[in-house]
Amino acid sequence: xxxxxxxxxxxxxxxxxxxxxxxxxxxxxxxxxxxxxxxxxxxxxxxxxxxxxxxxxxxxxxxxxxxxxxxxxxxxxxxxxxxxxxxxxxxxxx
Numbered sequence: 277x278x279x280x281x282x283x284x285x286x287x288x289x290x291x292x293x294x295x296x297x298x299x300x301x302x303x304x305x306x307x308x309x310x311x312x313x314x315x316x317x318x319x320x321x322x323x324x325x326x327x328x329x330x331x332x333x334x335x336x337x338x339x340x341x342x343x344x345x346x347x348x349x350x351x352x353x354x355x356x357x358x359x360x361x362x363x364x365x366x367x368x369x370x
Contacts (some may be wrong), residue, residue: 282316283355286319290358297344297361307340308361319356332367334360 285296298305314321315338323341328348337345340361347360347367360366 281354282319284312284316285351285355286358286359287359290360293361294358304340304344307344311338311340311346313346315356329367336368337364339364 286305294308298308311324315324319326323339325337327337329335329337332335334349335347336349336356337347339345344362345364345366346358347362348356348358351357
C-alpha cells in the first residue's frame with residue numbers, strides 16, 4: 277500500500293521571498309525545513325495549524341513558528357503551490 281504524499285510546486289515569488297526569509301538565519305531555516313517535511317508527509321498535522329484565509333480566494337497557510345507562515349494554494353488534491361512566506365498577517369492587510 278502506497279501512502280499519498282503531497283507534492284510541492286513553488287512560484288518564483290515564493291522562491292525569492294524564501295531566500296530572503298532564511299538568509300543568515302538558522303532558526304528560520306530549521307523551522308522551514310521541519311514544517312515543509314511535515315506538510316509533505318501529513319498536511320493535516322495539527323502542529324502546522326493549516327487554515328484557509330478568509331477574504332483571500334483559495335489561499336491557505338501553514339505555521340512555521342509563532343509569527344510566520346507559508347502561503348499556498350491547492351492545485352490538485354495532492355499538489356500544493358507555495359506562493360509566499362512571511363508574517364502571518366501578510367494577506368490580512370488588504
